[in-house]
Amino acid sequence: MHPKDLAALQDDLFSTWEGAVAFRLFADQDIPTLTVPEQIAARLGDRILGGQMAPGERIGEQELADEFSVSRGPIREALRILEREGLVTILARRGAIVTELSATELSELLDIRAGLFEVVVRKLAASQHPELLPMLRAGVARLQTLAPHPEAGDAYAETTYRLLILCARMTGNRRLQRMLTALSLQTLRYSKLGLASIERRQRSAVLWAQATEALETGDVERLVSLTRQRIDESAAEAVRLLAASAPRSRP
Template sequence: MQEVETQSLSEQIAKHIGEQIIRGELVEGERIQELRIASELDVSRGSVREALLLLERTQLIEIFPRRGAIVSEMSALQVRALFDMSCLLLGQIVFRMSETWRPHEAERVQLLLEQLATETRQGNTEKFYDLIFQGLAEQHEMVANPYLMRYYNEILPSLRRSYFLTLNISKRELQESFELFKAVTDAVLARKSHQATLFMEDFCRHLRNLVLESLTRMKQIELAWARRSRR
């Protein structure tokens, strides 16, 4: 990785580390090794430190004096808090979209729904949710609220980390997610802003519950392995 403009490089490093956390390659409680990252990416340690400060805003890591950067815990309490905030932000995003969309933007929403239907049939859970949440993050023009979009983009990596746990859900559960989000888009295109917000809340609650179920299973497996290793 070449040193280009400092801020751009820091964002690239932050994204690299963030993806490792999202995919479970770096686990909760693990310390981020600055020297290893700098050597791996062929960048300066100062650039890595700047990247970690950017990454801290996403709640994927915590930075402690003398201890450095630690991968944030993912507990049921934190998942609930994350979805409480996500629900508020996403509700406002679809509310604004309902009131401001233009014909060419409505076509993009319809295209998104077609893509989601394809991913649902194929059982591509990660791609399905990425299309939704990263797609909504790109609607700056329709939403026309830079503060709202900035806060949403800051929690998006943590949101991705949470739904990455749901990759093994059944096609039936994925189909239910599709139907719930279709209700959101139908309300948006009908300019029923309050309905769109309520349907988005339903969608978020459904996903939150899937994440919590997956998290519980993961913790149970970790506990079982810990007990076995002590025998």
């Protein structure tokens, strides 16, 4: 799909809300207030989350120092930030690599994220933020538009990310928002994997629509159940694909 065609698909009502979600590390801070290492970490994080840097890829400190016109000190600090966020692994005597995708890590991350998002869902159901349902309806319409297009997998996953963060913001709990944002960034690469197929995206869009309907009717337990089901199904697909791509050991 041509980038212009994808942009046209995304030119919808959801654009009213999504501009409030910065798709990067330190999304709750203004770029001018970030330190140099934080700015570099944000740039590198964008590349990792966007797929420009592949899992297992070596990260050269000197190459980055040359690119950003800094010494290796700020680069090392930026890499430590990314290690803390789970996007980079620093190996003794070998340097830094982009963190490999792992079924075990995915399971651990999603257990925590699902629990946090259940807190979000219950808070939202109780508060009924006036913009919540319009935002969800617009987001679901975006997902339904993107789901059947073969090359819209990343855009679909990024839209679900923004929906999650917008929901967290509407609870008014900033600590909850920060925790969910960090976990969602760490799981985004897995989400893109689990939503790579048209079939999976269409199934996900159905569950998002059903969850929105449950919220409208006040059926909180069904809303919580559908949310967990959506997360679990995407995780299961990501695990399946990770297992299929893993090198087989010889007998």
